[in-house]
Amino acid sequence: MEKTITDIANELGVSVSTVSKVINNRTGVGPELRKRICDYIEEVNYRPNAIAQSMIKGRTNIVGLVFGDVRNPFYADLLYYIQYELRQHGYMVMAFNSDYEAEKEVEFINQAIQSRYAGLMLITAKGDSMLRAISDIRAAKIPLVLVNRTLKDFNGSFVSVDNFQAGYMAAKHLIELGHRRLAFITGNMESSAGYHRFLGYKQALENYDIEFEESQVYSGDLKFDTGIRIAEQYVQALDLNPTGIVICNDLMAMGFIDYSKKHGVKIPEQLSVISFDNITYADLYGMELTTVDQHLQRMCECAVKTLLQQIENPGNTEILRTMIEPTLVVRGTTARPTRESPLPEE
């Protein structure tokens, strides 16, 4: 049977509050008694019950991290970096993989609120149910940072790459290589990251006076298999299709390129491909993606700093918003067009 704090107090003949003060390293207990209690706790191998401790402190040392797809190396790296940074400051990360489902995210957030987490980081925020969950987080006074997301009507802190610039940069790269007809595979259009990339792409086309074709926008969801599925359609009418394609993340681009190359499409000779993230596998033999780097490690460091500032200054309501500049990384999947793609029919 595990001992409780009451057992310890009874066995030592002191009050529960005295033992509690020692466990929580508070003042009000003389050095001699403190030592006696510490020694006894060690002797009986007393393990303070975290649940009881949380009730005393009102907070755990746990930071919750919600992301959409652990099978996307971008999010796996993100979890890795954030955990690494938070650990330096004594916090543990509980990771929750939501499969991009708002309902599951709200359930996790409720759990985090009820368990008095020290803080929350959301990398999935979208939609109205999330806005309600965020207002619950606020009401419970749990520090919160959105990572690589912004949210309409959200008046808190976030850290993100400038996704509009990233989208602009990708389209501009293809246009300056000489491509005149472009296609786009979206991420999740309800997420600001995906939507802003799309807006940046459109803006570049407009600025360079290139026609934006609604029919050349493919609806994606950031997954590898979706890249394969869209490539299947795309490759069938390759000669009629645009010569350059912007794909909303590296993982979908890898699926797209995997299918295309296995079916004899020459990349970049027949088709230029550019995407976003610069994950580890972007540089893999056979892939060698041209991509827009989001500086994930820097983004994570900054997100942790932003969260810690809230955790450590509970009264501070300052809102910190950081936009990181993306960088173009040119590798093997983009080049000057070698075929002319026919202009769209009027």
Place this chain on the structure above:
Amino acid sequence: MEKTITDIANELGVSVSTVSKVINNRTGVGPELRKRICDYIEEVNYRPNAIAQSMIKGRTNIVGLVFGDVRNPFYADLLYYIQYELRQHGYMVMAFNSDYEAEKEVEFINQAIQSRYAGLMLITAKGDSMLRAISDIRAAKIPLVLVNRTLKDFNGSFVSVDNFQAGYMAAKHLIELGHRRLAFITGNMESSAGYHRFLGYKQALENYDIEFEESQVYSGDLKFDTGIRIAEQYVQALDLNPTGIVICNDLMAMGFIDYSKKHGVKIPEQLSVISFDNITYADLYGMELTTVDQHLQRMCECAVKTLLQQIENPGNTEILRTMIEPTLVVRGTTARPTRESPLPEE
């Protein structure tokens, strides 16, 4: 200010234990009063404090999952499948990425014990500090399953692929293609998965009367970058090296192949490579790994079943041990040897 269960009781003029019974769906409260309390709870948007609830029930609905490297797609997939299965049964997964560091794992396990998790799954178990942590888990009566691991002196349940057979199968494939000198890149030799693969490899060499060369065992750690680093050494003396290499997981093999192909090594013409896992990217254009499939999804389903049996039958101390048969998947990285590797000097 958030309401407590005491506030609710006072405001309704009933006892705390009555409100508690309703919240926890226990008997002893008449239907009319029950409805009045439920309605009021909804009206004031009362959120039962999970910490307090855990103290009442003595258990949360959280299953903790400890794995070594979220950046390895094998573990990312594992987290995905286990979470998917557990969710069907109303459990949430808290994932903890330990970086293969025993100290961090023990800290997480302590946290899980203190927070009264419903169960634990360990995919990292190794060494003495883990054995002590496991005995703490047992003492706290928290259901436990080891996944893709066994542990010396561990007398509990586990689910694993038969790693000895997997190692045997990999070596046998190369030998039957005609390779006579083989090399091996280890995983973590303290983990049963890595050690048993190595033993299986050695046994195949012995059974086929092929010399085992200690000097052709490279020490690895399952990471992509390590595959690159070992390839750097290997490629320098390619003509003197064995013609076939067994690499302890796909991710290291991807690093190894990435470096080798980028430096002009023809795989499989100059060198055959076989690894373990059959991750999503094993079939990627440019990789097309021959590998030993561990049937990860089936392993995860089985692990969840094994854990749930313990959770749902607290008295049941039956030990379940499942070994899944691995399967060879032949793709593009293995072929008959086209060069003769010189026999090792006496």
